[in-house]
Amino acid sequence: MDEYEEMYGIEDDFEQQFADELEVVAELDSDDPQGGPLCPSTGRSPPRGKLSAWRIREPRSFEEALASADELLGAQSTTSTHSAPGGLQGTTGLTAEETKELEAFTGKQESLTPKPKRRRQDVAKKLQFGCTDDEWDDARVHSRWGIVTLQHSCTLDISGLVALPSPSRSIDTSQKHVLRRPPPMGDFITVTDSAGNRVYLAQKEEEDPTKAVDARALRNSHYSLGLLSVPVEVLREQVAEKHHQQLVEESQRLTNMLSRRLDGDSRVMDSAELLDDEQEAVEDGKDAASLLWVDRFSPTRYTELLSDDFTNRCLLKWLKLWDTVVFGREKPSRKTKAPQADGRLQSKEQQNSRFKSKTQMTEEILEAELDQYHRPKYKVALLSGPPGLGKTTLAHIIAKHAGYNVVEMNASDDRSAELFQKRIDMATQMKSVLGANEKPNCLVIDEIDGAPSAAINVLLATLNRKESWDTDSEASGVTALKKKKKKESVLLRPIICICNDLYVPALRQLRQQAFILNFPQTQPSRLIQRLAEISRHQGMRVETGALMALCEKTDNDIRSCINTLQFLHGRGQRQLDQRAIQSVKVGLKDQNKGLFSIWQEIFQLPRTKRKRIGNNGFSAAEVGSLSSAGDQRLQHIVHLASSSGEQEKLTNGLYDNFLSMKLKDPSLRGVCQALEWLSFSDLLNEAVMHLQNFSLARYLPFLPAAFHLLFAATSVPRISYPNSQYEAIAKMQHTKNALVALLAEVPPSIRSRVDPRCLSMDILSLLLDIICPKLRPVNPQLYSTREKQQLVELIDTMLCYSLTYRQDRTPEGQYIYLLEPNVEEAVRFPGVPPRRQLTYQAKQMIARELELERMRRAEAALLSRNLPQEENQEKETKTEATKGKVDQAGVRNHQQRLENIIKQTVTETKPEVDFFGRVIVLKEKPEVNKASGEPEKVNAELLMGRAVSNSDVWFRFNEGVSNAVRRNVYVKELL
Ligand SMILES: Nc1ncnc2c1ncn2[C@@H]1O[C@H](COP(=O)(O)OP(=O)(O)OP(=O)(O)O)[C@@H](O)[C@H]1O
Structure with a gap:
């Protein structure tokens, strides 16, 4: 207070009046980094650094201010290296003598400029803790709640409100703990010196790890606000780890390089190669982190091979x-084997040579x-x-x-x-x-x-x-x-x-x-050893049991194993046990096993494996949590089935083979369940294919799993490739085609009432019985009227449904008559007694009759079509008296056709030539009946030939080859 009075010549009632409050405020606002000027009255820094001293001092006149500024500038220029305002003094590192000199100098300026603040050291000394000046210089206040370190010329400000300029943060924190008044919050300890001065040490709890966690949780809540997605601690850890890894890799590479050079077996590496390697090493250092382990640890020497x-x-x-x-x-050159002395041995070897391994x-x-x-x-x-x-x-x-x-x-x-x-x-x-x-x-x-x-x-x-x-x-x-x-x-x-x-x-x-x-499977022991090496190299601690589980899981696939380890390493897992490997979903190979091996695994129980040493690391609870053997089998089969891309073939194989498995239950309940599963799977498949509902496809692999649980046995199953579906489809297609062919020829009056489904389900079976009447094996000429009628009806029925018999030859060379189209197969069911068949002769006779009837009907149809024409012609003939008898009887069918053909044919008449190419002049020219005035007719007759035009029979010969069945036909048969 007296210093303040010295400086300003006034007494500040305000400070005294509100000392307590100000201290509390200062306590709360204690993070002024520069410390701020001291409060003149209390020797403490004012509640707010910026407001304190200058705000509360008396206003000066303009002249006073100018003079003081001049003085201050003068002083600064002389002491520019030493002076630092207020609390910054300590940082200059002045010796005691220098400080005293500075004080003397500033004392001279007192009359003109406001007095510089008293150094905190002096203020502290005023408290008289019983320390000498020197002691103060090196005093260290230790407490359980924090360390107060006083170094060199740094002084202790027990007000706790002035931030001491100190190289260590401990002083800053300690300042908050030594107070003149009890702190407003928290525990404190009262310290009283011999002179009765009392200070209060704020009590600070030791850092509690749980609090740190709380802080982290708090920060995490900030992260949820999107400030930083990864905690800074984690980032720091990652950077450090990456750095460490790079160092390890670099050292490993260099070691490898050295060992390669030293290796006697390896070829001497030339300088170019070495350079390359060094360059590689540098590049690899960069890429090491991004490299796949399978590439990094790929073997380089014969001895490193695992095969x-x-x-x-x-x-x-x-x-x-x-x-x-x-x-x-x-x-x-190979050493020739010494001839065997023992004849018996020789013969034995000869015997063995027949069965070579x-x-x-x-x-x-x-x-x-x-x-x-x-x-x-x-x-x-x-x-x-x-x-x-x-x-x-x-x-x-x-x-x-x-x-x-x-x-x-x-x-x-x-x-x-x-x-x-x-x-x-x-x-x-x-x-x-x-x-x-x-x-x-x-x-x-x-x-x-x-x-x-x-x-x-x-x-x-x-x-x-x-x-x-x-x-x-x-x-x-x-x-x-x-x-x-x-x-x-x-x-x-x-x-x-x-x-x-x-x-x-x-x-x-x-x-x-x-x-x-x-290539046989890699030996698990060798693979495990290699994997252990790799994981150790990468700073992973992996149990042998875990590596064994990994090898088992991947079927000893080196690539899969190493990739899985890298994946887990990438996820930050540095310690792996068996459970971690089993629970991880990666490492399952993109196996594409053959269908036969899948069927075999479905119908065969897996062999029980020996219990491994070191595999008993699970507690009882853990064992309980592990899935049972049945569950594992089920999962395995589901995985196996889903990894095979041929679901339909797989199902067909199950369908074709499941009945040949050893069935355990005599009631065939398993078979019924299997059939239900098959129909369910069929419905699923239909939904997937027809409705494009592919989300259901994930349930398809459960059919093999169900079959495994129903039919798997320890014995090796005999599995045959499934053909039944293909055969069934081919047969169905064949039958459909036959029905379609049949319906295509059926007259519209019948077709309108018959569809393929109705035909196959209702009509065909009965129709086939109808077309097999009992016919006596005699010449049809000898049939009774009733029999003739029956034959006519049979022919009529067969023609209505466009059925006939076609001669065919069996592979054995036997001739048979087959129904054409062969719809018999559509209603021939296995296990049902075969229906009655007609004899070969009967079928032959029916075939002939059918042919004749068809011709008759065709002719009749043609005739009926030509009838209107005939009527017209008749009218014409009546008007034309010159028409002959032929015209009166009506133009015959074949004649009409013949005339048409002649009209269409453009014939080139070439003059007849003899052997020497001379034109032969015909002696007898055909007579032209000029009187009748029919030159066209004569021409036609000429072209047709008299024999044809005058004959009732004519034939047309088509040049070419015919594979038709030929038989002799007498003209009389045609008439
Ligand atoms: N002894 C070993 N140590 C470490 N890694 C190896 C070893 N042998 C092979 N690999 C790694 O395993 C991976 C697979 O090897 P490779 O390509 O020769 O197998 P593969 O049988 O030819 O397979 P695919 O039939 O798919 O071609 C490679 O990336 C290779 O680097």
């Missing part, structure tokens, strides 16, 4: 067989002699097996290991035969010219099962070029030039083909000419 050793060795051996022709190395056969192929061009017997190796087992990787590594430059092509992509040819030629006839060590090419054709037959034929032609060369070599010297040309095109490089399905029809021929290697 079966026998397969690896066989392929390598086969490739080595090419060494003679490709590298010019001699094939190492697959391994023996493979080895025999590999030991077979080379052909005349020093190539192995099989020019192409065919690797087959399920996807993701590392076939392509194996081909690449083995080819590289054997010293080849690998050229890969994908047969599914390059599908045209020309492109196929071009690529094969390029790969097998050209040489890599890039790089210091040029290597011969080895062609790897991936996915050959996806290639069309034309492309496979191109490959086969390439393999068999040798033959064409041989024939040429045997030919005479004329083809010698060609020979040389062809010799170059003989295949001299190895080709490795890779496929998933060895038995696609297009590969049939290639199979016979290829060295086939079936």
Whole structure:
């Protein structure tokens, strides 16, 4: 207070009056960063930094203000390096002497300018905590609730309202805790010194982790407002982790590079390669995070392969067989086996040779002699097996290991035969010219099962070029030039083909000419080891049980396993147990199992697996939560069925085979349920197909699951390919066609009352009985009148429905008469006694009668059509007296037709010539009845020939071949 009075010469009642309130306000508004000037009366900073000192002091005159400003400027210019207003002093780091000098200097200016504020150190000393000046300099106030650190010349302002300029934040916080008055909120501790001065230390709770969580929750509520989608802590963690990972990868890469260089087996890497690798390393560092693990951890050496050793060795051996022709190395001569002394042993071996194992056969192929061009017997190796087992990787590594430059092509992509040819030629006839060590090419054709037959034929032609060369070599010297040309095109490089399905029809021929290697499943132990390595490398802790579960889930598919691990790693899962693997939905392979294996899995119970060691990590509750074995089976079958894209065929297979399974219940309840399921599935299918309601399609895979639960047995089921549906459809189509053909010929009066459904359901069966009357096997001439009548009715009925009998020959060579159209099949039901059949003779007689009747009717129809014409002609004949008898009797049908034909025919009359080409002059010219005045008729007669025009019989001959059944017809039969 006295200092304030010194400075301004007045006493501020306001401060005294409202000291408590001001302190409380100051307490609340304690985050003035600069500290602000001290309150002159209390030695504390005023409630609000901006308002305090200058606002409350007395107003000065203009001259006073100018003078003080001048003085202040002068002082600043001299002490510009030292002076800092108020609380900033501490930051200048002045020594005690310098401070004193500064005080002396400012003391001289007192009369002109307002006094600078007293340093806080002095104010603090006034409290007299019993510390000397030096002690104050280094004093540290420790408390449970916070640390107050006083460093160097920094002073303690116990008011707690002035922010001390301090390098550490602890002072700032401590200022809030040492108060002159009890804090308005929270607990505090009272401290009284020997002089009776009392201060209050605000009590601050130690940081509670739950509070931190609360803070986070609070922040989360802010995030929900859309401020930051990911908490900042998580972001920080991610950045740190990424950084760490990059470092780990970088170090790993460098280690690999070093080990590769040091590796004795590996070839010496030239400087260019090293440079490349280093560059790669830099690039990889960038891309490492985005790289797929399957690519990053792809094996680079033979020893890193996971595939079966026998397969690896066989392929390598086969490739080595090419060494003679490709590298010019001699094939190492094989040791001939010592002749067996024991005759008995020899005979035993001979016996065994009849039953060779697959391994023996493979080895025999590999030991077979080379052909005349020093190539192995099989020019192409065919690797087959399920996807993701590392076939392509194996081909690449083995080819590289054997010293080849690998050229890969994908047969599914390059599908045209020309492109196929071009690529094969390029790969097998050209040489890599890039790089210091040029290597011969080895062609790897991936996915050959996806290639069309034309492309496979191109490959086969390439393999068999040798033959064409041989024939040429045997030919005479004329083809010698060609020979040389062809010799170059003989295949001299190895080709490795890779496929998933060895038995696609297009590969049939290639199979016979290829060295086939079936890729077995990867051994789980090896795969688990590799997966453990990868996960460890990536900082994941994965239990062995979890890895086993993963291998099982993916059918030991390397690609699927590694991809699943990467996926889980990407989701931030660093620790994996068996349950995590089982609960995750990824990792299920896009399996495309064959239909037979699916049917087999449906009708066969899975073999119970041995309980694994370390698999008992579940508590009782966990075991309870796991789905039962039945549930798992059901899920497996549902998954299997939905992954096969051929739902209809799958259902057909179930339908055709389920009755041949071993049925457990004698009451056949299972069969009834299965039939219900089938009809339900049929309805579903109909709804999906007809109504386009594809949401129902998800229920279709439950049919196989139901069949599995109903019929699965431990024994291996015998499954046949389903044909019944195809046969049924073909039969139905055939029957429909017969009915349509029948109705098409039926007269409209009947057709209007008969539709195909009514015909097949109501009429046909009875009709077939009607057309099989009892007829005596005698000549129809001998039939009684009743029998004749019956025959007439039969013929009439058959004609009405356009039925007839057609002669046919059975495969055994027997002649039979078949109903035409053969609607008999439409009403022939299996298990029903066959209906009575007419004899061959009866059918023959009926067929003949039908034919005759048809002709008669046709003629009658024609006649009836011609009748009006005839009437007209009759009228004409009456008027024309010159008309002959023929006209009076009416123009005959055949004559009319003949005349029409003649009118239409344009005949060129050529003069008759003799053998020497001279025109023959006719001696007797036909007489022209000029009197009758009918030149046209004479002409017509001339053209027709007298015999025809005057005859009642004429025939027309159509030139050409006829396959019609011929029989002799006498003219008298026609009359
Ligand atoms: N030993 C191994 N270690 C790590 N990864 C491997 C190993 N072997 C193969 N892979 C990886 O597995 C993946 C699948 O291998 P690959 O393509 O050779 O299988 P595939 O049997 O040819 O499959 P597809 O029939 O689908 O072509 C590749 O990405 C490969 O990098």
